[in-house]
Amino acid sequence: MVYTLMRNAEFNREKVLRSAMTAFMFKGYNKTSMQDLTKATGLHPGSIYCAFENKRGLLLAALEQYKQDRNIEFQNFFANEQPFFTELKNYLDNIVNECISCDSAQACLLIKALNELAEQDDEVQASISESLTNWQTALTEQFEQAKLSGELKTNRPSDHLARFFVMGIYGLRTFAQTHPHADVLHQLADQLYQDLCV
Amino acid sequence: MVYTLMRNAEFNREKVLRSAMTAFMFKGYNKTSMQDLTKATGLHPGSIYCAFENKRGLLLAALEQYKQDRNIEFQNFFANEQPFFTELKNYLDNIVNECISCDSAQACLLIKALNELAEQDDEVQASISESLTNWQTALTEQFEQAKLSGELKTNRPSDHLARFFVMGIYGLRTFAQTHPHADVLHQLADQLYQDLCV
DNA sequence: GAGTATCTTGAATGAACATTCAAGAAAGAG
DNA sequence: CTCTTTCTTGAATGTTCATTCAAGATACTC
Numbered sequence: 187m188v189y190t191l192m193r194n195a196e197f198n199r200e201k202v203l204r205s206a207m208t209a210f211m212f213k214g215y216n217k218t219s220m221q222d223l224t225k226a227t228g229l230h231p232g233s234i235y236c237a238f239e240n241k242r243g244l245l246l247a248a249l250e251q252y253k254q255d256r257n258i259e260f261q262n263f264f265a266n267e268q269p270f271f272t273e274l275k276n277y278l279d280n281i282v283n284e285c286i287s288c289d290s291a292q293a294c295l296l297i298k299a300l301n302e303l304a305e306q307d308d309e310v311q312a313s314i315s316e317s318l319t320n321w322q323t324a325l326t327e328q329f330e331q332a333k334l335s336g337e338l339k340t341n342r343p344s345d346h347l348a349r350f351f352v353m354g355i356y357g358l359r360t361f362a363q364t365h366p367h368a369d370v371l372h373q374l375a376d377q378l379y380q381d382l383c384v
Numbered sequence: 385m386v387y388t389l390m391r392n393a394e395f396n397r398e399k400v401l402r403s404a405m406t407a408f409m410f411k412g413y414n415k416t417s418m419q420d421l422t423k424a425t426g427l428h429p430g431s432i433y434c435a436f437e438n439k440r441g442l443l444l445a446a447l448e449q450y451k452q453d454r455n456i457e458f459q460n461f462f463a464n465e466q467p468f469f470t471e472l473k474n475y476l477d478n479i480v481n482e483c484i485s486c487d488s489a490q491a492c493l494l495i496k497a498l499n500e501l502a503e504q505d506d507e508v509q510a511s512i513s514e515s516l517t518n519w520q521t522a523l524t525e526q527f528e529q530a531k532l533s534g535e536l537k538t539n540r541p542s543d544h545l546a547r548f549f550v551m552g553i554y555g556l557r558t559f560a561q562t563h564p565h566a567d568v569l570h571q572l573a574d575q576l577y578q579d580l581c582v
Numbered sequence: 583g584a585g586t587a588t589c590t591t592g593a594a595t596g597a598a599c600a601t602t603c604a605a606g607a608a609a610g611a612g
Numbered sequence: 613c614t615c616t617t618t619c620t621t622g623a624a625t626g627t628t629c630a631t632t633c634a635a636g637a638t639a640c641t642c
Binding site for chain 2: 628629630631632633
Binding site for chain 1: 557
């Protein structure tokens with residue numbers, strides 16, 4: 187008797203991870219209890235521990251899923267179907283709107299978790315830093331491409347531009363948490379855009 | 385028999401609040417236990433509850449103390465004893481060095497608590513937002529003064545300059561948590577400075 | 583020095599928490 | 613249909629936490 191094919195877990199891993207993501211974004215990692223997570227994911231404690239080892243493992247898995255989802259979103263914004271400046275502006279506008287919404291589900295899990303856990307957990311810190319660095323690199327490539335195509339004229343190196351842009355977005359997201367008027371956020375984003383693209 | 389003058393609390397309020405500040409900055413509000421706080425402050429639970437109502441009250445008091453301490457620091461940096469550009473550069477350099485140190489005691493409690501608690505606690509959010517707005521206003525005044533004295537030549541309004549500077553610092557502090565090379569932080573701060581003062 | 587109002591102490595309390603585990607359900611193989 | 617493996621379930625566990633409170637210590641008034 188050889189048993190090769192056995193039962194699979196019944197839940198949808200992506201769905202579960204996206205529910206966990208929103209739960210973590212809503213209350214932060216520490217304030218999100220296992221009870222919150224069982225409610226959000228629909229999984230029972232045992233299933234979570236079986237699939238993800240523990241609460242921290244669920245966070246790490248959710249971070250991976252988040253990273254993947256945001257990557258796909260990024261590729262859609264920079265599909266090279268429109269002029270670079272238009273694509274960059276749309277991308278930034280989207281972030282500004284997420285900020286304005288004040289909806290925790292539209293925040294950035296990476297930044298949120300980084301701020302909460304960077305000093306507490308080296309592995310989480312490393313995972314997040316890597317994702318953010320990849321994002322920064324992807325932006326660098328976009329700036330570089332725009333320079334090569336002649337759309338972007340500047341003597342500043344592409345990686346400096348990407349870095350500054352990233353810093354601006356970190357700042358924007360924190361600024362948004364002081365609940366400023368939407369105009370203020372638009373103006374700040376616009377200034378960031380001008381600083382990079384003129 | 386009229387008893388007017390009674391015993392005072394024996395602890396030094398400022399010292400206690402500064403200890404609490406560092407404890408909160410080290411682990412964040414939620415992860416800092418009352419046990420951590422009794423160790424850090426040297427106070428017994430009962431004393432803390434008597435003086436500050438509860439853990440949250442201690443945070444609110446610590447935030448007030450932090451705000452006051454940072455205000456004094458700000459006044460020292462902008463004492464009008466040196467050219468505006470020098471003072472601004474020194475101020476920014478100081479922040480960059482705090483970022484480079486990776487010492488949680490040198491982080492910004494306001495930003496840290498804002499990121500952790502903004503969505504959870506309206507009163508804490510309001511207290512922090514007010515402090516940060518005051519800081520921004522103080523910066524606006526410095527830019528305005530520099531324009532009046534002819535040191536700063538720009539057609540951008542002072543409050544826009546201050547806002548952008550503040551956003552940059554929020555961004556810088558988050559960026560620092562990804563542990564970049566010190567040069568990168570210096571370069572980012574320099575670019576922020578250039579963008580405002582040219 | 584006696585009396586009293588106030589502050590200090592830290593063990594006790596109960597709630598909330600992450601995690602475990604044994605019993606039950608389900609599905610593929612023969 | 614039966615057996616075995618795997619997954620699911622959720623109550624039980626032990627820990628940690630914020631908070632309380634009654635007993636003790638202290639300093640001021642008269």
